[in-house]
Amino acid sequence: MGNTSSMLTQYDIEEVQSHCNNTFSQQEIVSLYQRFCQLDRSNGGFISGEEFLNVPEFAVNPLSLRLLRMLDGLNFKDFVAFLSAFSPRASLQQKIEFIFKVYDSDGNGKVTFNDMLDVLRDLTGNFISEQQREQVLMRVLEEAGYTKDSLIVLSDFVKILGNSDLKMEVEVLVD
CATH class of the missing domain: 1.10.238.10 (EF-hand)
Structure with a gap:
């Protein structure tokens, strides 16, 4: 091989x-x-x-x-x-683990607010302002019980994505 x-x-x-x-x-x-x-x-x-x-x-x-x-x-x-992770037969857990790796740019097993903001910036480009991105991200984190200073590990990431609206978005993003 x-x-x-x-x-x-x-x-x-x-x-x-x-x-x-x-x-x-x-x-x-x-x-x-x-x-x-x-x-x-x-x-x-x-x-x-x-x-x-x-x-x-x-x-x-x-x-x-x-x-x-x-x-x-x-x-x-x-x-x-x-x-x-892109296969329709992949589990939701496999998809979430893949997305976590995308966010974890330095591979240390932790995602920071800035890591998440960088991905949002990559995805949204000039379509929304930096302030809007930060507000959206803060709302998502707060709804899941986290703050801007939280270090998110995979189990936290799974909890955040446990929100049914976000879970649908994960499946759409990776499928």
């Missing part, structure tokens, strides 16, 4: 399925492998950030720089695990 020019064996496919919690069928994994090989232009068995930026849909995504941090240097197995 390290050399992208080789074919996947049944064992490889099953190993990847297990690694991504069976969110993809065997045929989907074969298709993803073909796409991975197309993206891996250097045939090194890993996809660089530069190679990801060649995907037009990725390049125009407002969160592409954040996602690039998560994607740069992925091998095939980790590439499929990354994509599993």
Whole structure:
């Protein structure tokens, strides 16, 4: 599986399925492998950030720089695990964990008010003012019992997203 020019064996496919919690069928994994090989232009068995930026849909995504941090240097197995959050078969918990990683820009397991504000800024651009973004974020945090100074860990993030309106938004964002 390290050399992208080789074919996947049944064992490889099953190993990847297990690694991504069976969110993809065997045929989907074969298709993803073909796409991975197309993206891996250097045939090194890993996809660089530069190679990801060649995907037009990725390049125009407002969160592409954040996602690039998560994607740069992925091998095939980790590439499929990354994509599993977008599968309709992924659980809400898997989707929330993925979104948490997007917010946790330094990978320390904690999200700050500024981390959340940065994501909102990326998503909204010039459509709303900085003051409006801060107000929205403060309201969401306060409704969940947190403040601007709170450090949010994954379990807190799950609690915040436990709000049914936000839960629907999570499913829409990742589907």
